[in-house]
Amino acid sequence: MAAKKQLKKPAPLKVNKDAKPSEAEPRVVEDRVYRCPRCGHEYTKQEGNFSPSKSPLFKGNNGYVVYCRKCVAEMFEENIPFFDKDEDSAMERVCQIIDLCVDETAWAASRKISANRNRMSGYISKLNIKQSSKESTYSDTLIRRFEAEVENAATVQEAEDNDDITTNIEVIRRFGLGFSDGDYDTLQGEYDSWVDRCGAPVDKRQDELYVSICYLKLNLQNSVKNSAAGVGALANSYKAFIEAATTEIEDRKKKAEAEMQLSPLGVMIRDIEEHCPADFYKDKAIYADYDHLKEYIQRFMLRPLNNLLTGSKEMDKEFNLSGSEE
Ligand SMILES: [Zn+2]
Numbered sequence: 001m002a003a004k005k006q007l008k009k010p011a012p013l014k015v016n017k018d019a020k021p022s023e024a025e026p027r028v029v030e031d032r033v034y035r036c037p038r039c040g041h042e043y044t045k046q047e048g049n050f051s052p053s054k055s056p057l058f059k060g061n062n063g064y065v066v067y068c069r070k071c072v073a074e075m076f077e078e079n080i081p082f083f084d085k086d087e088d089s090a091m092e093r094v095c096q097i098i099d100l101c102v103d104e105t106a107w108a109a110s111r112k113i114s115a116n117r118n119r120m121s122g123y124i125s126k127l128n129i130k131q132s133s134k135e136s137t138y139s140d141t142l143i144r145r146f147e148a149e150v151e152n153a154a155t156v157q158e159a160e161d162n163d164d165i166t167t168n169i170e171v172i173r174r175f176g177l178g179f180s181d182g183d184y185d186t187l188q189g190e191y192d193s194w195v196d197r198c199g200a201p202v203d204k205r206q207d208e209l210y211v212s213i214c215y216l217k218l219n220l221q222n223s224v225k226n227s228a229a230g231v232g233a234l235a236n237s238y239k240a241f242i243e244a245a246t247t248e249i250e251d252r253k254k255k256a257e258a259e260m261q262l263s264p265l266g267v268m269i270r271d272i273e274e275h276c277p278a279d280f281y282k283d284k285a286i287y288a289d290y291d292h293l294k295e296y297i298q299r300f301m302l303r304p305l306n307n308l309l310t311g312s313k314e315m316d317k318e319f320n321l322s323g324s325e326e
Helices: 002-007 056-061 069-082 087-097 104-113 119-127 138-148 156-161 169-175 181-198 204-225 231-262 264-274 277-282 293-310 317-324
Strands: 050-052 064-068
Touching: 050 069, 056 064, 064 069, 069 087, 069 119, 087 119, 087 138, 104 119, 156 169, 169 181, 169 204, 181 204, 181 231, 204 231
Parallel strands: none
Antiparallel strands: 050 064
């Protein structure tokens, strides 16, 4: 009897449209149909017709997105004009709806493979969600984006270890954690302009001075942007601080120069450092025997020694001059 039953032709599928959703644990029922809530089409199987998903939202739907593949492709097309022809935003919107990750690399790659195909469909197959062990849901994308913001890093080390953080780690060390990427750009830009204007900091104190000016500048900029109260007072204190800082930096520069002048060797080293050393060495006369040691050896050691050994009577050049006049 059992063998006979197996040979029996399957009965046509019956769809009970009045059926209420079952509260029992969801499971695959062989003779059921899978109805797309958007287009209403009824499919006899999910595989191939619906995209696999790792979202907990679709766990009870055998791990498939509830909207059929065709509808997901159409949703993308519909959203392109909605976002003023911006495909990236249209894709992001569809990803939010079907709880799918936004993978910028796979999305960029989908442009090539989707020449004659819907780009969203190309993107989803490129992601290969079933095989992928990486981020897969839109929530994963939100977490990654949150962690990619420097301001959310708990430690400098954490910021350094995160490949998604693009801000230079030295800049983060200089200004500390807690700023946005744009803030770091402003702070470092200001710092660089002070280095251009007043030179690289010669010590920790000058470095701290530059950093403080950068904080004040950012604070002032943000206050102006947000039309915060007390901008005038802030601008005045910023101005006063700049004036005091500039005076101090210049005084320190002058003091350092005065110290240099007291030390001839220091001046020589500074000259070499400030100018291209090669140029100095090209002009041999500048530093050739600058301490006259060579001349001294020639006049007062080698000359008498030569006279002693050879019996010659070569005079020192000071006396030689009068001799040549004869
Ligand atoms: Zn559909």
